[in-house]
Amino acid sequence: MKLPGVLQRWFDRTWRRGMVASAEALFPEWPGGIDFRQADVIARTEAYVLGLPPTQSPLVQLMFLALEILTPVLSPIGPRFSRRPVQVRLRMIEHWREGWFLPTRLLGDAVRATMVMVYFSHPTVMAVFGEPVDGDPVKADA
Amino acid sequence: MTPTFDEVKGGYALDADVVVVGSGAGGAVAAANFAKAGLRTVLIEAGPPVTPDEMTRDGKTFLSKYYWEGGLRMLVGSGAYPTMSGRCLGGSTVVNSAITFRLPDWVRKEWIEDSGLSHLEGPALDAAYDRMFEAVSAAPTPLDVMGRKNEVCRDVLDAAGVPNKPLPRAVKGCIGAGDCLTGCRQGAKQSVDRSILPQAAADGAQIMPWSHAERILFEDGRAVGVEGRVVRTEGRVQTGRFTVRAPKVVVAAGALHTPVLLQRSGVTLRGRVGGTFAAHVAGLALGVMPEPVQPWRGATQGWGGFSPHVRGLKFEALWGPTALMAAEWGGVGPSLYRMMPDIEHAAMVVLVYRARTKGSVRAKRNGMPDPRLWIPAPEVAVVTREAHRLTEAFLKVGARYVFTGVKGLPDRIERIDQAQGLLSPHLRGRHLTMTANHVFCSCPMGPDPDRSVVGLDGRVHGVPGVWIADASVFPSPSAVNPQMTVMAMADMISRQAADLPLV
Numbered sequence: 001m002k003l004p005g006v007l008q009r010w011f012d013r014t015w016r017r018g019m020v021a022s023a024e025a026l027f028p029e030w031p032g033g034i035d036f037r038q039a040d041v042i043a044r045t046e047a048y049v050l051g052l053p054p055t056q057s058p059l060v061q062l063m064f065l066a067l068e069i070l071t072p073v074l075s076p077i078g079p080r081f082s083r084r085p086v087q088v089r090l091r092m093i094e095h096w097r098e099g100w101f102l103p104t105r106l107l108g109d110a111v112r113a114t115m116v117m118v119y120f121s122h123p124t125v126m127a128v129f130g131e132p133v134d135g136d137p138v139k140a141d142a
Numbered sequence: 143m144t145p146t147f148d149e150v151k152g153g154y155a156l157d158a159d160v161v162v163v164g165s166g167a168g169g170a171v172a173a174a175n176f177a178k179a180g181l182r183t184v185l186i187e188a189g190p191p192v193t194p195d196e197m198t199r200d201g202k203t204f205l206s207k208y209y210w211e212g213g214l215r216m217l218v219g220s221g222a223y224p225t226m227s228g229r230c231l232g233g234s235t236v237v238n239s240a241i242t243f244r245l246p247d248w249v250r251k252e253w254i255e256d257s258g259l260s261h262l263e264g265p266a267l268d269a270a271y272d273r274m275f276e277a278v279s280a281a282p283t284p285l286d287v288m289g290r291k292n293e294v295c296r297d298v299l300d301a302a303g304v305p306n307k308p309l310p311r312a313v314k315g316c317i318g319a320g321d322c323l324t325g326c327r328q329g330a331k332q333s334v335d336r337s338i339l340p341q342a343a344a345d346g347a348q349i350m351p352w353s354h355a356e357r358i359l360f361e362d363g364r365a366v367g368v369e370g371r372v373v374r375t376e377g378r379v380q381t382g383r384f385t386v387r388a389p390k391v392v393v394a395a396g397a398l399h400t401p402v403l404l405q406r407s408g409v410t411l412r413g414r415v416g417g418t419f420a421a422h423v424a425g426l427a428l429g430v431m432p433e434p435v436q437p438w439r440g441a442t443q444g445w446g447g448f449s450p451h452v453r454g455l456k457f458e459a460l461w462g463p464t465a466l467m468a469a470e471w472g473g474v475g476p477s478l479y480r481m482m483p484d485i486e487h488a489a490m491v492v493l494v495y496r497a498r499t500k501g502s503v504r505a506k507r508n509g510m511p512d513p514r515l516w517i518p519a520p521e522v523a524v525v526t527r528e529a530h531r532l533t534e535a536f537l538k539v540g541a542r543y544v545f546t547g548v549k550g551l552p553d554r555i556e557r558i559d560q561a562q563g564l565l566s567p568h569l570r571g572r573h574l575t576m577t578a579n580h581v582f583c584s585c586p587m588g589p590d591p592d593r594s595v596v597g598l599d600g601r602v603h604g605v606p607g608v609w610i611a612d613a614s615v616f617p618s619p620s621a622v623n624p625q626m627t628v629m630a631m632a633d634m635i636s637r638q639a640a641d642l643p644l645v
Contacts, residue, residue: 120468
């Protein structure tokens with residue numbers, strides 16, 4: 001998907017804002033937790049999204065864009081997603097995922113699933129629960 | 143010998159006796175039979191060949207490269223369900239759990255009596271199964287590669303009153319690395335790129351990866367070949383175009399892409415192509431056990447059993463990369479951090495159900511399939527009731543808590559009364575968490591040209607020169623993992639088309 005220059009720059013900037021704001025909210029600094037910086041979530045999500053097939057990459061970008069700019073519509077009291085406090089963003093995603101309204105539930109689930117997939121494939125995170133990474137010995141009784 | 147990308151990237155034009163579209167379970171078998179019969183055979187595959195060195199346990203990277211639509215394809219209808227299929231040489235046999243079942247007798251009887259597939263009554267199908275089971279070295283999963291997760295599945299199914307045993311799989315020398323879903327780096331899984339295609343190539347089949355078929359070519363109403371584009375894996379960029387001219391076109395692109403190729407070629411049979419579609423419906427129970435399970439150890443799906451309570455419902459252990467398994471499980475933020483130590487203790491049992499679903503597959507403007515699936519409420523109730531049975535069994539065998547993925551239920555079910563919501567009559571398809579990877583019935587087989595797409599010999603009704611040899615032709619869901627039935631049906635179809643003996 002290629003938009004005219006100004007629009008493309010706005011699009012790229014806005015979906016990235018939504019993505020960064022999601023990463024900050026889903027993997028916040030917390031005692032004992034590996035946060036989004038330690039798991040390099042932002043750079044790795046961007047690489048993942050841009051590495052997707054050309055039919056899928058814009059869809060995932062649109063998902064983050066929708067999160068960023070539709071938040072004032074979906075959750076009316078407050079500004080854009082990235083301008084809300086981290087705790088508020090976190091509660092919003094939790095609320096959407098548990099809610100009955102299918103579009104917001106799907107959006108919350110899709111954002112979480114995408115970010116969790118990136119987060120849980122970082123070697124530092126995998127080391128917490130002991131899952132092997134490429135090159136580790138793998139055997140049923142190892 | 144498979145060409146390199148540099149050898150095909152500029153495009154090509156070939157002449158052959160038969161062109162097979164798709165190198166998965168159906169296409170590989172068909173190509174092997176045509177080559178064995180001495181026909182000049184070209185097998186085209188949209189994806190690349192994938193070597194063990196290119197397989198990675200990093201699920202997102204592997205999905206993005208070697209699954210259709212980066213692993214993000216969805217079935218939309220009653221809800222939105224991921225449906226994943228391989229886009230590489232060997233198709234989904236490279237990325238499935240290699241479970242091998244014959245069609246249950248009752249389904250076979252239904253196909254014969256209700257759908258008119260009378261040719262499945264004789265010994266030909268059994269002979270085809272025998273050949274295919276031998277080719278992929280199918281055998282029950284050995285006990286020494288089970289790992290604790292499969293043992294937990296055994297204990298849970300015992301507690302649920304479900305007869306169970308090691309699942310038969312197409313593997314040779316499996317070490318229980320648990321990486322079936324991202325390709326078997328050990329080379330143990332006998333996917334068709336390892337078990338069937340080498341012989342096809344030795345018999346003279348030309349295997350052309352990176353080649354995405356766009357349309358079937360027709361002259362005077364008869365198929366004369368296939369054309370399409372050569373596509374680089376990275377960025378899916380077109381680098382050239384190809385044409386394969388052949389009087390026989392065998393489409394084996396899977397239940398989603400086969401109807402799309404036909405529709406884009408002008409073959410719609412008044413809406414019957416892609417007008418039907420079905421998928422197995424799934425549910426799950428994930429139990430967090432007191433002891434470490436380390437679910438990434440052991441055969442991906444080594445243990446299972448058929449429900450004695452519901453016909454067409456199967457239970458099996460499952461674990462893949464945690465990055466994929468945790469897509470639904472667990473909360474966000476601090477609650478996700480608190481869940482992380484539980485991952486080492488997790489074991490999952492999934493249920494796969496031959497529900498009466500309705501669906502369709504239409505071509506999108508970008509050439510990808512647009513699959514729709516609707517699950518009636520009574521069928522959802524079957525799935526959630528059996529998830530309740532699994533939850534109860536998990537708690538009986540000592541699980542600290544159970545997660546079912548059903549929307550509206552607690553994420554941590556610690557007592558069975560907390561699972562009461564699974565028995566609610568208000569649950570619908572949109573409440574289920576599932577992946578629908580067994581897909582069928584988009585070009586059903588049957589004797590009546592007004593009610594089916596292909597005849598009993600696999601030829602498309604009224605379209606000379608075109609055959610279909612994949613799960614599209616199933617008249618209804620198989621109730622078991624479809625790979626071996628796809629292979630056996632493709633074997634029968636291609637043997638008839640190549641004048642090889644069926645028995």
